[in-house]
């Protein structure tokens with residue numbers, strides 16, 4: 001009896017940290033500047049790559065940007081059942097640009113979105129292979145065009161080790177980018193030229209190069225909503 005009571009007590013303590021139904025998340029209340037939150041963990045197709053983006057108030061967006069992300073995530077999941085779109089930095093609630101360390105972000109129209117990955121044996125990974133969702137860079141291949149030859153780019157831009165056990169999932173990433181481009185509320189995407197070409201979007205004018213003075217954009221795609 002005493003053991004049973006102790007077990008219940010332990011469970012009660014543990015459950016304050018995460019048992020039971022999914023938490024209800026408030027994605028409808030607007031900040032004073034009119035931004036709303038992206039869903040953190042409660043939705044099936046669209047999640048934060050790390051809880052910090054929610055707890056540190058970096059997941060605010062315009063209502064249109066929220067709809068763009070939900071629609072794109074639903075399209076990806078329809079094509080690839082079980083696929084979850086993970087986002088990283090979006091904006092803070094004040095809608096002030098820029099939101100450091102980004103050169104933009106802050107007004108609710110920009111979202112950094114993780115690419116999709118698979119194991120080296122082509123099994124889909126449920127989330128990006130890094131804790132933050134950033135830095136899972138896809139290295140260039142021989143012959144790829146490098147617009148930043150000889151330029152030192154800021155921050156950690158090292159390619160991952162060659163013996164890593166994961167790689168880019170081109171198919172799901174292509175579906176994600178096509179879904180975003182099909183949405184006229186999307187103004188442009190930022191992606192490295194070698195990935196733009198590899199994924200088959202070489203002639204797509206709305207995919208731009210972010211420049212050499214920022215983090216590599218072959219470990220995430222930056223989405224700009226109108």
Ligand SMILES: [Zn+2]
Pocket residue numbers: 102105110111112222223
């Ligand atoms: Zn960005």
